[in-house]
Amino acid sequence: MPAAGSFPAVEIRRVLPDEHERAGALVVAAYRALPGEHLTEDYAAELADVARRASEAEVLVALADVAGAPCDEIVGCVTFVPDRSSPWAELLEDGESGIRMLAVRPDAQGRGCGRALVEACVARTGELGRSALLLHTTPWMTVAQRLYSSCGFERSPERDWAPVPEVPLLAYRLAMP
Numbered sequence: 359m360p361a362a363g364s365f366p367a368v369e370i371r372r373v374l375p376d377e378h379e380r381a382g383a384l385v386v387a388a389y390r391a392l393p394g395e396h397l398t399e400d401y402a403a404e405l406a407d408v409a410r411r412a413s414e415a416e417v418l419v420a421l422a423d424v425a426g427a428p429c430d431e432i433v434g435c436v437t438f439v440p441d442r443s444s445p446w447a448e449l450l451e452d453g454e455s456g457i458r459m460l461a462v463r464p465d466a467q468g469r470g471c472g473r474a475l476v477e478a479c480v481a482r483t484g485e486l487g488r489s490a491l492l493l494h495t496t497p498w499m500t501v502a503q504r505l506y507s508s509c510g511f512e513r514s515p516e517r518d519w520a521p522v523p524e525v526p527l528l529a530y531r532l533a534m535p
């Protein structure tokens with residue numbers, strides 16, 4: 359993990375059309391950097407397609423001052439799924455929002471961007487008046503699991519599933535106050 363400390367400032371906002379490609383590339387890079395050989399080329403292409411997710415859900419990006427200039431580089435990306443009507447909804451029930459494809463550029467990890475993106479999704483869930491935020495992760499995404507737990511998410515094993523046997527998905531749920 360980088361020893362550089364947290365970024366002094368992280369800006370979270372909706373992705374702009376001319377940023378789709380860069381945001382998609384960072385999501386693929388973050389998933390590729392995970393331990394093991396889990397990323398198929400089909401799934402990499404899906405991860406890269408931020409344009410589609412931005413039109414069918416809400417894509418948020420994190421900007422930080424990697425190069426010394428204030429908040430000018432996209433270093434993180436997440437897809438917020440407002441409700442179960444979105445094609446990106448993964449086992450959402452009525453009243454729930456979802457998180458998909460959270461990622462921070464490998465060279466910017468460990469500096470607070472992942473947490474800022476999750477907190478932005480929690481805030482959006484509250485704005486929409488939803489009852490809970492649900493997501494799925496994998497056993498090899500251990501940093502993400504710790505992050506979700508420390509943000510208040512709880513394991514929800516009854517909602518685990520596996521799109522294919524080699525990809526077990528672990529459900530985490532945050533009940534909104």
Ligand SMILES: CC(C)(COP(=O)(O)OP(=O)(O)OC[C@H]1O[C@@H](n2cnc3c(N)ncnc32)[C@H](O)[C@@H]1OP(=O)(O)O)[C@@H](O)C(=O)NCCC(=O)NCCS
Nearest residue numbers: 359388460461462467468469470471472473495499501502
């Ligand atoms: C999960 C991920 C988005 C977290 O982003 P991040 O910017 O590194 O997260 P943060 O800096 O906000 O750190 C969150 C917590 O994880 C810890 N952490 C971050 N990177 C770490 C590392 N490499 N090793 C150990 N702990 C780490 C931080 O210390 C922090 O914990 P703390 O607040 O208790 O100190 C990022 O690691 C990533 O892109 N992973 C690959 C893709 C992935 O697994 N996505 C999840 C999809 S469900």
